[in-house]
Amino acid sequence: MTNGDDVVMITIRKRPWWFWALAELWLLLEVLLVQTALASARESEYRAAAISWIAAAILAAAGVFGWLRRRDSRKPIEANERS
Amino acid sequence: MEELRKPIGRRSLLKAGGFVAATGTLGWLGALVTGVGTGSNQRKRARWVKTVVRPTLGETNADYKRFSGFDMFALYRPLKTQHEGTGSFEAEQVSKAKRLIAWTNEKKPGFSLPDQKLSEGAWTVMRSSRPGTGLLSWTRTPGRTSTEPSAQRYTASPEEMANTVKAAARLYGARLVGIAPMNESYVNLQVPRQDEKEKDKDIVFEDVDVPEVTDTKFVIPRKMKWVVAIAIPMDIELLARTPTPLGDAASALGYSHSAFVVSSLAVFIRGLGYEAIPCVNDTAQSIPFALDAGIGELSRLNKLVTPEFGPAVRLCKVFTDLPMAYDKPVDFGLVEFCKTCKKCAEVCPSRALSFDDEPSFKTKGPWNNPGHKTWFEDSYKCFEYWQKSGSACGVCLASCPYTKGDQAWIHEGVKAIASIAPATDGVFRIMDNAFGYGKQHDPEQWWTKDQPSDRRG
Ligand code: SF4
Ligand code: SF4
Numbered sequence: 435m436t437n438g439d440d441v442v443m444i445t446i447r448k449r450p451w452w453f454w455a456l457a458e459l460w461l462l463l464e465v466l467l468v469q470t471a472l473a474s475a476r477e478s479e480y481r482a483a484a485i486s487w488i489a490a491a492i493l494a495a496a497g498v499f500g501w502l503r504r505r506d507s508r509k510p511i512e513a514n515e516r517s
Numbered sequence: 518m519e520e521l522r523k524p525i526g527r528r529s530l531l532k533a534g535g536f537v538a539a540t541g542t543l544g545w546l547g548a549l550v551t552g553v554g555t556g557s558n559q560r561k562r563a564r565w566v567k568t569v570v571r572p573t574l575g576e577t578n579a580d581y582k583r584f585s586g587f588d589m590f591a592l593y594r595p596l597k598t599q600h601e602g603t604g605s606f607e608a609e610q611v612s613k614a615k616r617l618i619a620w621t622n623e624k625k626p627g628f629s630l631p632d633q634k635l636s637e638g639a640w641t642v643m644r645s646s647r648p649g650t651g652l653l654s655w656t657r658t659p660g661r662t663s664t665e666p667s668a669q670r671y672t673a674s675p676e677e678m679a680n681t682v683k684a685a686a687r688l689y690g691a692r693l694v695g696i697a698p699m700n701e702s703y704v705n706l707q708v709p710r711q712d713e714k715e716k717d718k719d720i721v722f723e724d725v726d727v728p729e730v731t732d733t734k735f736v737i738p739r740k741m742k743w744v745v746a747i748a749i750p751m752d753i754e755l756l757a758r759t760p761t762p763l764g765d766a767a768s769a770l771g772y773s774h775s776a777f778v779v780s781s782l783a784v785f786i787r788g789l790g791y792e793a794i795p796c797v798n799d800t801a802q803s804i805p806f807a808l809d810a811g812i813g814e815l816s817r818l819n820k821l822v823t824p825e826f827g828p829a830v831r832l833c834k835v836f837t838d839l840p841m842a843y844d845k846p847v848d849f850g851l852v853e854f855c856k857t858c859k860k861c862a863e864v865c866p867s868r869a870l871s872f873d874d875e876p877s878f879k880t881k882g883p884w885n886n887p888g889h890k891t892w893f894e895d896s897y898k899c900f901e902y903w904q905k906s907g908s909a910c911g912v913c914l915a916s917c918p919y920t921k922g923d924q925a926w927i928h929e930g931v932k933a934i935a936s937i938a939p940a941t942d943g944v945f946r947i948m949d950n951a952f953g954y955g956k957q958h959d960p961e962q963w964w965t966k967d968q969p970s971d972r973r974g
Binding site for chain 1: 754757921922924925926927930951952953954956958962966
C-alpha cells in the first residue's frame, strides 16, 4: 500500500556498446570451452576435458562477478538529477 | 502510426553494428574452418587448406631415382648382421618371442592374448593380397570381373570422370581421394620376392594396351597417366594404445581396408572400360603421389600428414588410363609447424626422428631414397625398437598434434590459425602438451569402449 505522496523512480540506463561486444565474446568462449570439455570427454581426452571445464568455470565466475560489479558500482541517483 | 517510429539512437546503432560484426566474424571463422561445399563428390575441405602449384616439401634433385623397392623389412636382417654379426637377427627373434609370451603371462597391459590376436585378425585381408595376384590382380580376372573390356566405354569430361571415381572410392571406404599425374620416377624398380623360392621381378613401363605380370616382370602400360591417391584413416582409439600389439591393430586394419578399397576401385574402373592397377604399399612410393594429389604435406616424420587426420592414415593408390582432372598439392602451414613442433622426435623411444631445424637432402641410410628434400629418419633404429617392444610402435603417429578426433570444434580453429599465422605455432605446441594430447591411453579400457560400428556417421 502506498499513499499518494510516494514516488517510485525507475532508472533505465543503457549499457555501452562495448559491453555487448564483450558479452558476446564471453558467451562465445563459454560455448567453445564447454563444447571442448564435452567432446574431449567423449574422445577419452580426460585431461583436456578437465582443463576445459575448469577454464569454463573460471570464465563463468568472472562473467558473473563482472556483471555484479558493474551493477553495484553505479552511482546512486542524486536528488538534483530528478526532474 | 508516425509516433511509433522512433529515431535510431547512436548507441542502438553501435550495438546493432557490434552484433552484426560479431556475427559476421563468427560466420567468417565458421566458413574458414568448415569450408564451403563444392557440389562435387569431393570431401569438403576447410578453407585454410590452400592449393599450391607444387608440394611444400619433397622437392627433388638430379639424384632422385626410382627406388629399389626393398623396404626396411627386407633390409633389417642384413643390416643387423652387419652391425652385430651372424646370428644376431635370429637371436633377436627368439628373445622377442620369449618376451611376448612372458608379457602375456604377466598380464602386461596391451599384451594379452586377445590384444595380440586382434591385430592378427585385422591383417587378414592384407595378408592374403600380394602384388599382381588375388585382390591386387593387375588384370581382368575371370569369374570375378569380365575378362574383356566393356563393350561400352564410359566417357565424360575429365572433371566428371574424377568426381565419379572419387565417389566410388569414398563409398568403398576412402576418406581422402586425389588425382595425380603418373610420375615414373615414383615407381619402384622391382617387386621384391615374398619368399626364398621366388625371384625379384622388375617393374617396367611399355607401350602395351593392358598391364601384364610375367615370370620376370610387371608391365605398366605407358598410357596409364593417372593415379588415384587414397588415404584411409587409422582408428585413433587403437593408435592411442601404442606401442602394444593392441595398438598395432590400427595399422593392420588400415592396410586391410586399403587392400579392399583399391581392389574394389580397380574392378569399378575396369567395368567402365579402362585398365586399373591396384597397389597398397607395393609397386610405387605412395607419399609423393599423395603429395601431388593434394592429400597432405610432407612432415618431420618423413611421412604424409593430412589436415584432417594428421599422419594417422594409410596410403594406397590405383594407376589407370581413365582420363581425369588432376588435383593440386596443398599447403596448410604444416612444414612451418614441424620446424617449431618436434614433438614426434621428442617422444620417439628410439630417437629415430630428426631434430634438425630445417629439412635437407642428407639421407640416414640405405632405406632412404636419396635426391629429395625432407627430414630423413633412421629406420634401422625404429625397426630395432619394434623388435624390442614387440609391436610396430606408432607412438610418433599418435603424438602428432594433427592426430585428433573430429568432435571438438577448437581443433579446427587452432589448425586454421596455425595455417595463416606461424608465429602462433609455439604456443599451440605448448598447449598441446599441457592438455595432455598424444599420451598413451589405458589399453585394458579399450575392450569396453564404443567401437566404430557403434558410432554414428
Ligand atoms: S614408430 Fe616408434 S620408434 Fe619408429 S619413428 Fe615412430 S616413434 Fe620412433
Ligand atoms: S609431431 Fe609435430 S613435428 Fe612431428 S609431424 Fe607432427 S606436427 Fe610435425
